[in-house]
Amino acid sequence: xxxxxFNYLVRRGVGSVFKNAMMSLASFFVLLVSxxxxxxxxxxxMDVGVVMxxxxxxxxxxxxxxxxxxxxxxxxxxxxxSTNPNSLSTVFYSKEQxxxxxxxxxxxxxxxxxxxPYNPIPHTxxxxxxxxxxxxxxxxxxxTVEGVxxxxxxxxxxxxxxxxxxxxxxIAGALLAAMIITSVIIIYNSIRSSVxxxxxxxxxxxxxxATNSFVKIxxxxxxxxxxxxxxxxxxxxxxxxxxxxxxxxxxxxxIWQIFGLSSMIQFExxxxxxxxxxxILGTLLGAIGTIISTGKYVKV
Amino acid sequence: xxxxxxxxVHYVDGVKGGVDALNxxxxxxxxxxxxxxxxxxxAGKSTLLxxxxxxxxxxxxxxxxxxxxxxxLRNRKxxxxxxxxxxxxxxxxxxxxxxxxxxxxxVLRSTxxxxxxxxxxxxxxxxxxxxxxxxxxxPGQLSGGEQQRVAIARAFATDPKIIIADEPTGNIxxxxxxxxxxxxxxxNECGTTVIMVTHNHDLVQYFGGRVxxxxxxxxxxxxxxxxxxx
Numbered sequence: 001x002x003x004x005x006f007n008y009l010v011r012r013g014v015g016s017v018f019k020n021a022m023m024s025l026a027s028f029f030v031l032l033v034s035x036x037x038x039x040x041x042x043x044x045x046m047d048v049g050v051v052m053x054x055x056x057x058x059x060x061x062x063x064x065x066x067x068x069x070x071x072x073x074x075x076x077x078x079x080x081x082s083t084n085p086n087s088l089s090t091v092f093y094s095k096e097q098x099x100x101x102x103x104x105x106x107x108x109x110x111x112x113x114x115x116x117p118y119n120p121i122p123h124t125x126x127x128x129x130x131x132x133x134x135x136x137x138x139x140x141x142x143x144t145v146e147g148v149x150x151x152x153x154x155x156x157x158x159x160x161x162x163x164x165x166x167x168x169x170x171i172a173g174a175l176l177a178a179m180i181i182t183s184v185i186i187i188y189n190s191i192r193s194s195v196x197x198x199x200x201x202x203x204x205x206x207x208x209x210a211t212n213s214f215v216k217i218x219x220x221x222x223x224x225x226x227x228x229x230x231x232x233x234x235x236x237x238x239x240x241x242x243x244x245x246x247x248x249x250x251x252x253x254x255i256w257q258i259f260g261l262s263s264m265i266q267f268e269x270x271x272x273x274x275x276x277x278x279x280i281l282g283t284l285l286g287a288i289g290t291i292i293s294t295g296k297y298v299k300v
Numbered sequence: 301x302x303x304x305x306x307x308x309v310h311y312v313d314g315v316k317g318g319v320d321a322l323n324x325x326x327x328x329x330x331x332x333x334x335x336x337x338x339x340x341x342x343a344g345k346s347t348l349l350x351x352x353x354x355x356x357x358x359x360x361x362x363x364x365x366x367x368x369x370x371x372x373l374r375n376r377k378x379x380x381x382x383x384x385x386x387x388x389x390x391x392x393x394x395x396x397x398x399x400x401x402x403x404x405x406x407v408l409r410s411t412x413x414x415x416x417x418x419x420x421x422x423x424x425x426x427x428x429x430x431x432x433x434x435x436x437x438x439p440g441q442l443s444g445g446e447q448q449r450v451a452i453a454r455a456f457a458t459d460p461k462i463i464i465a466d467e468p469t470g471n472i473x474x475x476x477x478x479x480x481x482x483x484x485x486x487x488n489e490c491g492t493t494v495i496m497v498t499h500n501h502d503l504v505q506y507f508g509g510r511v512x513x514x515x516x517x518x519x520x521x522x523x524x525x526x527x528x529x530x
Contacts (some may be wrong), residue, residue, distance in 0.1 A: 004415040201395050201406075207353070208458060209382035210410035 001214070009214070013221025020194050027190040027226050028233075031285065034179040035234030035278050036241070043242050043274075045172050047264050052165055057088075059132060059157065063142050064150040065123040067095065073147040074123065080145050086129045086138045093124040122149060133162040180285065187289025191223050195298060202298060216294045220287060227286025231279035238274065242267050302329040302352060302462065302495070307361035309347050309517075321347040323517040325361070329495065331461070334488045336504045337497045339514035345497050348514065349466055352495070353385060354378060366461050383411050386455030386492075390467035392447045394439040394454075400426065401435040404454045411458055425453040429483060445476035449483065456487055463487060465496040469503065481507055 017024045065077060074092075082090040098121040103113050127142070129135050139153040195202065205215050246264050267274070309322040322344045329335050339345050350356045351363050354370045363370040366384040373381055394403050401422055408418045426432045429449040439447055448468055455463050465484060469477035481496070481503055488494045498504065504511055508527025513520045 001412055002414060005409050005412055008409055200393060204393055204395065204407065205410045207382065207387045208407040208410050209379040209385075211379045212376075214410060214412070 005214075006217070009217040010221050013218035014225055016194050016198070016218060016222045017225050020190070020197060023190045023193050024222075024226055027186050028230050030186040031183050031227060031230035031282060032234050032237070034183040034285075035230055035282055036237050038176055038179050038281065039234060039238035039274060039278060040241060041172050041175055042277075043238070043265060043267075043270075045168065048165075048168055050265065052161060055161060057128060059129070059135065059154055059161075061127045061129065061135065061139050061142060061151060061153045063125040063127060063145075063148055064152075065125070065147055066149045067119070067122050069123070069147045077125065077145055077147050081125050081127050081142065084127075084138060084141065086131055086134050088128045088130045091126045093126060095119050095121050095123045098124065133159075183285045184289045184292070187223050187226065187286050188293045190226065191219050191290050191293035192296075194219060194222055195293060212298075215298055216290075219294050219298070220290050223286035223290035223293075224283045225286070227282035227284070227289075228279050229282070231282025232275070234282070235275045235278040238278070239267050239271070301331050301364070301366065302327070302493075303362075303364040304328075304351070305362045305364075307351065307358045307363060309344075309351065309356065310359040320517050322351075322358075325517075325519060327512065327519065327522070329493060331493055332488070332491055333510060334485060334494045335496070335510045335512060336507075337495060337512045337514065338499070338501065338504060339520075342516075343514040344517045345514055346466075347517075349464060349497060352462075352464060353387065354381065383458060384461045386458060386460035386463040388448070388451050388455045388463065388465040388468045390470040392439070392444075392451045392471070394447055394450055396439050399436050399438055400431060400442070400450050403439070403450055404457050407454050408457055413458075421457055425457045428456065428486070429453045443476075444472040445479065448472055448476075448480055452480070452483055452487070456492070460492065462493040462495065465494065467497055467499065469498065469500055474500075474502075477503055478506070 063077070063081060065074065069077075078090065078092060081087060096119065099119045102121060103110060127138075129138055135153050136155045139151045139155070142148060142151045202215055246266070249264060304325050304327045307322055307325045308320070311319045311321055313319060325344075325348075337345055337348065347356070351358060351370070352365055354363075354365075354373060357371060366381070368377075368381045368384075370381075395406065398406060404422045404425060405418050408421060413421070423432060423435070426435055429452055431446060431449055431453065434442060434446065434450075439450065442450065448471070452468075455465075463484070468484070469480050472480065477500060484494050484496060485507070505525070506527060506529040508525045508529075510522075510524050512522045
């Protein structure tokens with residue numbers, strides 16, 4: 001297609017946005033609200049992810065080793081623990097170090113300890129895991145390793161965390177799907193009304209031999225223009241809402257800082273990604289609505 | 301060239317069991333001809349036009365237009381076939397928010413013609429229909445006859461091999477109808493085939509020429525008559 005004719009179609013498409021001003025505005029605002037909700041949901045989900053990671057990192061499996069094992073057995077246990085696919089880090093805490101630390105922290109009984117014939121504290125490994133949902137299986141695997149006396153893991157707490165995370169994922173997913181469907185339906189209606197308003201023009205184009213793409217381009221421009229504009233505006237509104245939210249948690253809710261909310265994602269760190277994502281998503285929703293609408297009502 | 305071979309068109313109607321719109325029609329219109337197609341309502345004129353523009357397919361038989369076998373024409377090739385036709389309608393079908401110039405330029409843009417070509421072609425065809433001075437007017441500011449002349453200019457702008465005029469004089473003053481047919485005859489003089497569907501027997505008798513009379517889905521008459529005019 002010639003550039004001059006493409007430019008003409010772009011002008012027709014953009015002109016149509018203003019011509020069907022009421023419907024365009026309705027689509028713009030519905031899309032705006034959807035994109036704000038989607039943007040805020042994504043940011044909150046990312047923050048929840050950060051919080052969960054902070055909490056998860058504090059969860060570790062403690063592996064106690066029999067007191068009389070050889071150095072070679074310790075090396076074997078160390079290898080097995082650190083090479084487990086679910087191991088994030090493994091820290092060895094020797095029985096000597098543990099005994100020393102224990103004595104120093106309870107120094108008032110120092111003389112008493114000298115009467116003990118042996119060091120009663122075992123060697124310990126502290127293993128942090130990558131995937132908290134598999135903590136139970138990982139602990140079971142560690143129990144079978146030769147030389148391991150006992151393994152403890154906070155399994156109940158882990159399952160609570162896993163449940164919270166999956167529930168939040170389902171809620172966020174459902175919200176996202178509802179917003180996307182609503183946006184597509186509203187764009188579809190807007191373009192449909194535009195198609196009806198220009199039925200005569202479309203009919204003439206068909207009669208004189210305009211190709212399918214030629215007829216549809218102005219509608220795509222219209223849908224994508226509304227989508228992109230709503231995307232850019234939603235970025236701005238999301239920025240204001242999210243920054244206010246960050247300020248609220250930072251200033252007033254110090255309790256949340258225990259869970260790591262003080263390290264909430266800063267909007268300026270993701271501002272360009274958010275702008276690009278909102279504009280792309282808006283444009284995409286506009287295009288999808290147009291595809292469905294023109295597919296149904298513009299048959300050449 | 302237009303050729304219909306043993307064409308039947310049967311419209312399916314669940315209640316009445318269907319209607320035979322055309323029955324075993326055979327017809328040939330050569331390049332450069334001017335043909336009137338006449339007939340009462342329900343005779344099959346609209347069905348014939350829909351066949352020629354490939355809005356519908358025949359139930360049986362074959363239709364050839366401008367070298368295209370319309371029975372085998374794929375949908376993606378349909379726009380290119382339609383560019384070889386020019387259509388004129390009874391209700392003009394001009395776009396009301398476009399000027400006369402824009403209405404004509406619009407079809408050239410739709411067929412992806414260059415800016416330079418459009419700038420040359422539009423004034424030329426507006427001159428042909430004697431409406432150059434109305435280039436900036438909107439359809440609502442024109443009389444019925446003028447609007448139909450714009451529609452003729454638009455149909456002729458793409459330089460089609462065939463112009464199909466569906467009751468072009470149906471919505472205009474009877475006196476102006478003669479001007480419209482004369483304009484179509486001028487276009488025909490340039491080598492363009494013109495197929496004009498009309499109810500107006502006076503016009504046909506006045507101008508004469510080849511007349512195809514459709515009756516109850518078949519061809520009742522196909523021949524030449526002497527014009528009473530001039």
